Amino acid sequence: MRAVRFAEFGGPEVLRVADVPVPEPGPGQVRVAVRFAGVNPVDWKIRSGLFGGSLSRPRGLGQELAGVVDAVGPDAALSVGDEVFGWAIGGSYAEYALASAVFPKPPGMSWQDAAALPVAGEAALRGLRELAVRPGEVLLITGASGAVGSLATQLAVRRGIRVVGTAGDPSFVESLGATGVRYGPGLVERVRTLVSTVDAVFDAAGHGMLPDALELRGSADRVLTIADPEAESLGVPFSGGTPDTTTPEVLRELAEAYTAGNLRIQHAATFPLEEAAEAHRLSQTGHARGKITLAVS
Template sequence: MRAVRFSEYGGPEVLRLADVPLPEPGEGQVRVAVRVAGVNPVDWKIRSGLFGGALERPRGLGQELAGVVDAVGPGVELSVGDEVFGWAIGGAYAEYALAGTVLPKPPGMSWQDAASLPVTGEAAVRGLRELAVVPPDVLLVHGASGAVGSLATQLAVHRGITVIGTASEQALSYVESLGATAVRYGPGLVERVRAVTPKVNAVFDTAGRGALADSVELTGSADRVLTIADPDAESHGVRFSGEATQTIEVLRELANTHEAGDLRIQHARSYRLDEVAEALRLSETGHARGKITIEVA
């Protein structure tokens, strides 16, 4: 089968499309014939060596996939032919990939949407869970037009939470379309938010644009602010959430919200499997304006 591999850290040029053996599913695993794989910033960060670790052999990339079950390991209730989405094991940028945590794909969900949900959707669900926001709370989402921020905004609105979302001037109308009140980020943020509401119960920072001090001022407590993007969290007494929880329950919540029509995904561009290097180049710019995906089949 064809799969993207790299043997050394570096830029996009270290990636190659190789012929590799078909992987065999182990206990609790399935092999998936990949239709679409999702691209995330963590992929180019791994490729560039930001997380370190020796490369003892060529390794794959890509954490989320959508496709058709091709083989089933022991202890799995799924069947060959089932359409699924979830997290890949060993790399989703391949014609076939192993997976341990997958859920049947709802019939009305596109392959592109399914491959776009696991990583960013998990981060959105996790942020809302850790902040424990409930109606009638007012939640401020930084980066509400981004991949994680837009999903967090929609999930919160679906739960009946009032959302204020920060974004650039160009993205304000998009944030409004998600059901939030949009506010431009940047200097004067506190005043603009207070012009909308006198009270913010919690802040979810998905952008990392240096808004933590303003966030603490708006909530009155660093305990009510959570970031997944700002490395200065500790200096502000703010929690940094970085550990993913890959569970069926997370996938099920995403699938149910999508089926209810309350989860819309903005897609940027799709690439072929032999164009993964270009896809990661776009991801690394931070200006994709939506989810990047890899069309495998």
């Protein structure tokens, strides 16, 4: 099968499409014929060696997938032919991938949307849960037009939370039911003209937004980031996903919200599998408005 691999750390150019064996599912696993795979910032960070480690052999990339179950291992809860979306095991930039945390794709959900939802959707739900934002409160979301921020905005609005979202294009944030505000110098003053109090801050942007967030909140209480590596030095919690949060139950919640018409997926770009390097180049800019995906088959 065709799969994207890299044998050394480096820039996007180290990515290659290779012919590798088709994986066999183990207990509780399914093999998925991948239609679309999601591209996330963590992918290029792994590829560049940012997290350290060493490479003893070529490895794959990609956390999320959407496709058709092609084979099932012992005790798997799905059947061959089921259309699913979820998290991959060992990389989703491939014609076939293994998975255990998957959920049936709703009939009205496109393959592209399905591949774009697991990672960003889980992060959005996690942020709202950890901040414990209640209906009627004011939530500032930085990066509200991005993959995670746009989903968090919609999920929060659906819960009756007033969202003020930063973006380069505030009109897009407003189309999601929130109050949009342009990021950049003067953000604190612009937000204060809109609301008198910010009850919680969800930083989905990074890019040095936390100092403004702390000034608007008045302290680090109920400020959370999923994107700023300087969080610890500022006393702000950094939230990252774990195996305990990447579950079929999370996918069920996202599928239900999507089916109810409460989630609109923002797509930045889609590339063929052979152009995974271009997808990484776009992701590394940090300015892709929405989700980047790979069309596999």
